[in-house]
Amino acid sequence: MQQTTGQALEVRLSAYIDGELGEAERAELDALLARDEDAKVMLEKLKAGSAFGNKAFEDFLHDPVPLALVRQIKQGPGINPRSERVATANLPAPTIRVWPRVMAAAVALLLLGGAVGFIVGSTQYVAEPEGSASTRPWIDEIADYHRIYSRQKEHLVEAPASDGPKIETWLASSVGIGFKTPDLASKGLAFEGARLLVVDGKPVGQLVYRDREGDIYAICFLKGGDKPQTDQFREDIRDNLGLISWQKGDASLVLVGPSADAGLRELAEAVAASI
Template sequence: MQDMKKTPLEVRLSAFMDGETSREEKEELEKLIASDANAQRIFDELRHGSDVGRKAFDEVLKEPVPLALVRSIKSTQPPKTREPSPRLNRQTLKLAPTGRQSLAAALILFVVGGGIGYLFGMQPADTPASQPPIPTQVAPRTWLDDLAAYHRIYSRQPQHMVELQASQLDEIAKWLASTVGVKFNFPDLAADGLVFQGARMFVAGGKPVGQLIYKNLDGDVIAICFIKTDGVADDDFNETIKDDISIVSWRRNGATYAIVGPSSDAMLDQIANRVSSEI
């Protein structure tokens, strides 16, 4: 170990201030500082310089960090490290059958193959192959589907419900008869609580449809529809429900008629019976 007594006094006192001396050296320097004026002066100068340096460093720490440096630190991506996954030492299995095992496996394959061939051979040669399932046929869309969809829309638009008002009876009769091709009368449905509102025309099933529109006291819209069709007359009523719309239809004299209204209306059959006798 180096003899501290041969070291310059400034170095020894600096080590004393930093706490880097032994206990014996510390006691010796304390006595020296207390008894020697020169040692006291050097110690005071070193301590003063240390205090000045510490204060200067503290002031540096108080200064704000430049914004560019902060951005640079934040934008720096840390290096991606990935620890290699430990490899498991797998024991290699050697599949080397013995002679007896090979012979047994061959016999098993022979028996299984022969059995399968025998089963196929027992089937008749003229057995027809299984037919693929027949896809479910979707019912074709009819004019009644268009009728229900159309009624569901216009019945909720009171300001645009009719094209011709109830007061224009002559014009309604000429317009619909010539466009639809069906002659008709205006049924009086006041006994059923229905008031005639007017008429309009639309297309359903690719054909023009005439429509006479009524309203009941509850504000529900009931419509009489007619379309020119071919086929045998059928005075029987056919009721069709399309969700919230109910349709009662019948055929007569080359035309099909329908009463359309809400499915909750229990009077549609009665209304259809009156219309069929008056229209």
Template sequence: MESTQGLPIEVRLSAYLDGQLPRSEMNEIDEILAQDDDAREVFEKLKLGSEFGARAFERMLQEPIPLDLVRNIKEARASEDDAPKLGIAGVPVAAAPAARRSTFWPQALAASLAIFMAGGVAGYLISEQQDTDAPLQIAAAPRTWLDDIADYHRIYARQTRHLVEVPASDKEHIVEWLSASTGVAFTLPDLTAQNLTFEGARLLVAGGKPTAQLLYRDAENEIFAICFLQSEPVEGKTTLAESMRNDIGLVSWQRGNASFVVVGPSADPNLERIAEVVSTTI
């Protein structure tokens, strides 16, 4: 991740939106957004453009990209970088004849990225047009409670002293407090077998409803969360559904009168397994 210090605010906010800044600079942008109305206005326009481009990209693909595919690509790339570059009989690749490579996938990927970027630019320009003289209207995709959860997680995962409202040492109060506040009965999941340490809890508002947030930390200091709220009742339990919000992965499901989601880094290969454990113990 490279610093954008000294670059125009639009560039810095775009990198912030994509999660491509060092942690210290992300905190700096947080402060700018909290204090500068003009910066917040630019950020909202960039966010609209990003959402517009994402919708265009999703329509082209016609189906979401599984989180497993994203993780496999990253793992394969890391393995390729670490592997010794040897050819037949241990001959260095540089000394071996270059194999012909298919040009389809690089071209397809470039085309996809071009469409995605064009959509983002179009969204930004459309938002600019709306601020001036054109009556053009764009129907934004409706936000869900998972969008709110992803926004919360992006903020709280960077906290240190103020990660939680109630610490893990007060587990009985956490269960009583969040059950009463959300209307969802639950058991506090023990995820030590998944190498996650319980840090404590918060009460949020997502989708206009009181929402519980249980926070855990792994050995690499990454933050994972379990969030839930009351929802329209379903019979039994639904299957786990994976989704992504930039660098954040979410695995959600419903059970009875509640909706649940496990949140963490999208590249973590254990996210779905953690969600499976939580769905059977919470």
């Protein structure tokens, strides 16, 4: 059992909630809560903040990780675990205990502010064009296709790389976009072949590559798309897949690969320059 007599009331109530106090100190706080309305309000706020913050943090853990963060984690300097342990060890036990609740309360306030902003903003809501709100982004379907086809061993592609120029003629006539198959050998990727996909009733060309570790990459393109014309790269992540999309003329393109690949953006730039 913990002894928190003399500590801040927040610390004592935190230990009270966790059931870490001795009988005498718990009885003392019971008596305080019975007569002190402010203490009772603080207790309820700590309970609510903890529950709400934990739920928000749990939801946050299921959100997709931005590619930029993945890249920073992979390339940037790491945290020294020993230094982190030493720093934590130097904190007083009550401080360590109350910190998760302080963080939870902060998350709760942040989300509450976002909710208020949403409510205020909704009063000035402008309706989207009919059908646009329910239209699924084409890269979502590309991600679904990639998860299925990348697991194929004997039927990874429809047309093997040995078909060479025939692939360009076939896909160009099917999709309505002329292109040149990028040579990505210098990037460690071997061309495996191609497939023809269909997204929202439109034909999509897919060029498939494999790296030295056996991971599958794909370049997909269709005529038009669902985004304004722009040659700027947009980075998205779907579970373990990283997707970088852009426009080139009247074509929409997306490069798909492992989200852990820190060089995915650089690879997309090479593809854009050569396709």
